[in-house]
Amino acid sequence: MSDQQAFDAAKYKNAQREQWNKDGAAWRRWTPTLDRWYGEATRQMLDMAQLQPGQRILDIAAGAGEPAVGAAERVGPGGYVLATDISEGIVELARQVAAERGLAQMETRVMDGEKLDLPDASFDAVLCRLGLMYMPQPITALREWRRTLREGGRVAVMVFSTPERNPWGAVPASIIRRRAQLAPPVPGQPGPFSLGGSGVLEKLFSQAGFSKPEVRAVPAPHRMGSAAEYVQLAREAFGGFKAMMAQLPAEERESVWTEVEASMRSFESPSGFDAPGECLLASATK
Numbered sequence: 115m116s117d118q119q120a121f122d123a124a125k126y127k128n129a130q131r132e133q134w135n136k137d138g139a140a141w142r143r144w145t146p147t148l149d150r151w152y153g154e155a156t157r158q159m160l161d162m163a164q165l166q167p168g169q170r171i172l173d174i175a176a177g178a179g180e181p182a183v184g185a186a187e188r189v190g191p192g193g194y195v196l197a198t199d200i201s202e203g204i205v206e207l208a209r210q211v212a213a214e215r216g217l218a219q220m221e222t223r224v225m226d227g228e229k230l231d232l233p234d235a236s237f238d239a240v241l242c243r244l245g246l247m248y249m250p251q252p253i254t255a256l257r258e259w260r261r262t263l264r265e266g267g268r269v270a271v272m273v274f275s276t277p278e279r280n281p282w283g284a285v286p287a288s289i290i291r292r293r294a295q296l297a298p299p300v301p302g303q304p305g306p307f308s309l310g311g312s313g314v315l316e317k318l319f320s321q322a323g324f325s326k327p328e329v330r331a332v333p334a335p336h337r338m339g340s341a342a343e344y345v346q347l348a349r350e351a352f353g354g355f356k357a358m359m360a361q362l363p364a365e366e367r368e369s370v371w372t373e374v375e376a377s378m379r380s381f382e383s384p385s386g387f388d389a390p391g392e393c394l395l396a397s398a399t400k
Contacts, residue, residue: 121303123250127200127226130248133353134177134201140350142178142207147338147347149180155272155332155393156181156243160188162328162397163270168192169238172262174227174255175199175245179211185241186212186220196237198225228255235264242271244393247309256322263400269324270397275310275331281381282336282389283307286348286374290358293370306354315396324398334391341378341387345371 134141141148149156160181165171165188173182173195182197189195197208197220205222212220225231227242228251240259249255259269277284283306291298299305309315319327338344348355349371359367381389 121250121300126250126304129357131200131202133357134199134204136203136353139203139207141204142211144347144351145178145180148351151334151336151391152180152243152272152393155334155395156184158330158332159241159243159270159272159395159397160184162395163239163241163268165189165239169194170236171195172230172232172237172240172259173197174240174242174259175248176205176208176222177243177245178204178207181241181243182208182220182222183211183215183217185239186215186217189219191219193219195220196232197222198227198230200224200226228258230258230262232262234261237262237267238264239268239270241269244272244274246271247273247306248304250304252304252309252318253322256318256324260323260400265400267400268397269319269400270395271315272393272395273309273315274306275392275394277307277310279310279390279392280307282344282378282391283352285377286355287358289374289377290355290370293366293373294359294362296358310394315394319396319398324400327396327398329394329396332393332395334393336387336389336391338387341375341382344378344387344389345375348374 165185167190169189171185171189176182176197176199182195186195199205202224205224209222228249246252274280315329316327359370381387
């Protein structure tokens, strides 16, 4: 059996849904920190989508409200933003954020980003922040998004680039992988860095039928008070790490986190914790 056949997409999606139902509240709780890390890249992604007042916007894998909230503010009360996610729990958090902000133009729905229950040519732009790389069939997803776009509509996505440029995630993942005796990631399977290689996004967009793909790298340094604070956030909000060590006994998991924290101290200085990070932004036109 090949690696691709061995990968069970339905089981994977169900695990993702359960994970975000569990970890979504922590993701929202850490939102101020996450906005510091990803806020600038998010603003640039919205710029690349060329959002205008009155437009209809679809946000895929919307998480606890960004970038849907930023998009709703840009399109204004005369526009419309539909925030979708595979996790019922995190969609509810996004709904709460919209209500708190008084964004009546923002609606939320539970939806699989690879199979949209939406009519053709019904949106001006599609957004996806840090979601596409976790989808088992990214080309299928992009073709679906293109289907929902009107002619001339835009798509804009954000993904992480390569492990070397994102030690905040790659270092803990390598420690967990070794300690949990997990096989290395298989090319073509979803994961945080699966779309970060040179030319990968451009090729995906072209294969999905989009024109004029543009990709740019944006620094996203992960800064906090200390390595210990970073590990606290990772433990609470980064469900992927927890899923990787789910089979380990509790005592062993604690030991793994201790090793991760010790390793991450290499990014500490008198001014705090600062681990390099890099996102890729990609946009294209239907």
